[in-house]
Amino acid sequence: MPTRGGLVMDFTRMNKVLEIRPHDLQADVQPGVLRKELNRQAGKHGLFFPPDPGADATIGGMIANNASGVQTVKYGATKDYVLRLTVVLPQGDVMYTGCKAGKSSSGYDLTRLFIGSEGTLGVVTEATLRLTGIPSHHLAAIITFDDLESAANAVAVMIGSGLEPAALELLTPELIGLMNREEGLGLSEVPTLFCEFHGISKAALLETSSLARELTESCGGTSFRSGVEEREREDLWRARHDAWETIHRAHQGKETLIVDVAVPISRYPEMVVFSRQLVGERKVTGYVFGHAGDGNLHVVMMGDPGDEEEWSALEDINERIVQRAVELGGTCTGEHGVGIGKRKFMHMEHGRSYQLMRGISALVDPKGLMNPGKIFI
Ligand SMILES: Cc1cc2nc3c(=O)[nH]c(=O)nc-3n(C[C@H](O)[C@H](O)[C@H](O)COP(=O)(O)OP(=O)(O)OC[C@H]3O[C@@H](n4cnc5c(N)ncnc54)[C@H](O)[C@@H]3O)c2cc1C
Structure with a gap:
């Protein structure tokens, strides 16, 4: 989503599953492949790609956001399934990261650097993914x-x-x-x-x-x-x-503000109780739920962005829940990503590492061309 104009890239036609290698439990895909289509093709070999953010997202979007979902507690997130990427850098250089072996100790893990980078470092044009057997x-x-x-x-x-x-x-x-x-x-x-x-x-x-x-x-x-x-x-x-859609439908005319935090599993109970109490005390319409198995908590709150008092109460609740999650050793976003809304929490969560992230972004993309305005303020 452009924040100040620019070019939007559409990967709709880069939608090929290039090769499935059942014996290696791997697939090479283009970034516009949809999750369900990949699973349809992998399913013919008794295999599947487990990360499931609910939506039928593109593999490129899932990689850029390190998508995860209900089955992450057992199978892991997208980062656990990406072995190798082909990436086009802002200057136009094409390079690959990682390899197709199941393990490697060879140098910096650049594949993981691009995963979750939300399009700020380069454009993923091909990925080698790990697949796993469909449970019987x-x-x-x-x-x-x-x-x-x-x-x-x-x-x-x-x-x-x-x-x-x-x-x-x-x-x-x-x-x-x-x-x-x-x-x-x-x-x-x-x-x-x-x-x-x-x-x-x-x-x-x-x-x-x-x-x-x-x-x-x-x-x-x-x-x-x-x-x-x-x-x-x-x-x-x-x-x-x-x-989320059900909540939205039941409160027509209202907008949603979605809290998305994750904490170590031992701190999950206090996070849940704290969040529900806060919503109750502030008399806000809000629903608490989450991918409990990975300590991921959501609160969907309803309000009118035009009503300054109401909306600022929602934002305050969001900030307090994020702050508590970070104090407990957790994160400001379990799976929805940083984008624009969570930029203000990045320094609080990462401290000096946030500066290193900025430095990496400036090194790879000195002109700030790639998805500007995201992750960093
Ligand atoms: C209501 C709601 C609920 C959500 N629930 C979940 C959830 O449960 N779990 C979860 O993991 N996520 C969730 N998300 C976040 C996100 O929608 C998903 O992670 C999804 O996988 C993104 O895929 P997409 O195809 O929609 O990507 P897009 O929205 O098109 O792109 C997402 C990001 O990836 C970048 N990008 C896309 N393609 C490429 C590429 N080829 N190379 C480099 N960068 C690229 C874009 O610039 C953008 O920053 C949610 C979002 C919303 C709004």
């Missing part, structure tokens, strides 16, 4: 609690136990209530975890599920419903993916 069995569970803190504590305990859920999402009663009304889910309106496990056999999954039940009961879980039918499982994940 999956099992979904819905776990309820009397209070939010117990639910958030159970998340930390489950992750610490090594159970490796493939997804672990926290939802507050307010959001469940809204999803019930808008999507007809029929769930109890109490703090809830949506959880999914992937495994090589049904027997292994049943064992995992019974361990998860024991653990969550010891954390105050009041019900544990596993083996959710396929149809209901799809409905649940669709509703979770569509949470």
